[in-house]
Amino acid sequence: MNVVAKPVPIFTALSFGLAWLFALPLWFTGGLTNPFFTVFALAMMFTPAIAALIVVFFVEKHPDARSRRAALGLGSVRPVGRFLRYLALALVIPPALILAALVVGALVGVYPADFVNFSGFEAMLDSQLEALGQAPLPIPIGLLVAAQFLNVAIGALINTIPALGEELGWRGWLLPKLLPLGIVPVILISGVMWGLWHAPLILLGYNYPGAPGWLALTAMVGMTIVVGGVFSWLRIRSASVWPAALAHGSFNAAAGFSLIFIMVGESFDPLQASILGWTGWLVPLVLVIVLLATGQFRPASPQPVVTRNESAPVAGSE
Template identity: 45%
Template sequence: MSAEHDHVDVRGTVSFVGLSYLVAWPLTIPLFLTGTGLTSGWAPVIILGMMSAPALAGVVVQKWISPRDSIARELGITSEGGFRRWWGYALIAWFGPAVLALLALVVGWMLGVYRADWFGFSGLAETYGPAEGITPGQLALDQLLQVFLLGWLNVIPAFGAELGWRGYLTRALLPLGQPAAFLITGVLWALWHGPLLVLGYNYPSAPIVVAFIMMGCYGVLTSALLGWLRLASRSVWPAAIAHGFLNSAAGLGLLFSAAGSPVDSVTTGLLGWSGWIVLALAILVLALLRKLPVELPQQSAGISRGVRRLSRR
């Protein structure tokens, strides 16, 4: 992936954000008009359509608004070295979200905002109710399979979102510096969830204003980690995989919960404020290991044209 551009393509980035919002937001109108909200049978289909909007916006911008020679390479669908280059990052993307989610639960438990039953799985058994011949341990195994295996199904819609937000936008904002690119992408990505947040998505127990603030904090922290995967691997696939498994890892909160203690996303898990501590520490570890900012190949112009140098911009 090249970082040869020394300024932000304002027309391209503004067009991308506008298209991502204008395509996605109207899709949620039926959820408001019918009064069924996220309980509607159409809600999963609508959310799937929303997650395709950033991918569509990214392709439109790269194809017609700010044309590039290779859309697939620019968006990170293909990359130099291919799978051999990014398979290690794919493994991190597969298992990393669950590790972070589990650590977030431990932090919440230590801070007293999460009541856990680490080995009895009583909260999980209470939620699914007694079933003849099915033990809490079997329910727990089924939940783990959903997190680590069926989570791959989440990667499909997540790819649509990541192709736009990390595949296009984060990279387009790199002339501002990687911290700014992660920050702006995270804020815009969080606000893009706006109609769903109003309907109670992610933070059903929180007032709307609080939900927006919390989604903004989560979006910025997560954007830094997904952005690292995108830039370090030179591919959008690890970011898409991580996004999918971040969604599936939310099930760990219920898995280890104690009976009689509903999981509150405001305080618990990666979405909650106690989980942000874990996300921030993960970013700090990457920085201490000198993995952030990511070293990017950059083409120099003029007399040194064609000479490759590394930049941490």
């Protein structure tokens, strides 16, 4: 625990302090309506990575590039088959969880869904085209909905770089540091930290507009705990931060699904519905519990080191 005692508080202070510093201009220049909001939000996403890099270089003082990469989860991706498998899961699982959240919300009655005619999405597109002085697109709405899944895949790849700004800190560096505490405490602690780190934006009304700040931040923490548990599983099983970063990018790319499947003329409370609300946490929570119960959070077996006089072993199970 002595290893954790010094670097973790320094990382926490840096990541939280820099997040507030980067977001502070929004508090004095229009908040979410600031025309450069996206720029400030993207800059904030890199603060956990900056904090992790400072700790690795100047607090832990790793002696070489290889040990620094390993400390950040950027080491070897071998065996390649395992790495690619978890990359594929990282691309697919977050959109699936977001869709499942909408289905659960619809079943509970807090999300007014239209999974057949996509009336809300069609009305939104028509409104946007009308504002541009254009006629509605002569394309079946179902085809346009299907195209959104391709957009999510493309968006996931693009979003991976800013997502790495967060994941390099939370899952890349911090998660292995906390692992001696046990996997459940790791999921809870890192999830709470990840959620509270969003405070500079959440308290401005981001994600939960109109909700009291304390309630919005509590809801954000609930979401980051369960979703962070899934990202943690990808990080641990792949022995790399990249699947967690891709999952984060895929998650952000699919966030707009709640607008695609909503009933025309309806709205929903993000505290109740979508992946942001309590009904959206149920499926990822069940997934994390199943993964825990089946031992899927055990670290992946390290890749054997082959010396010059040895032959490479036959590939086996993880």
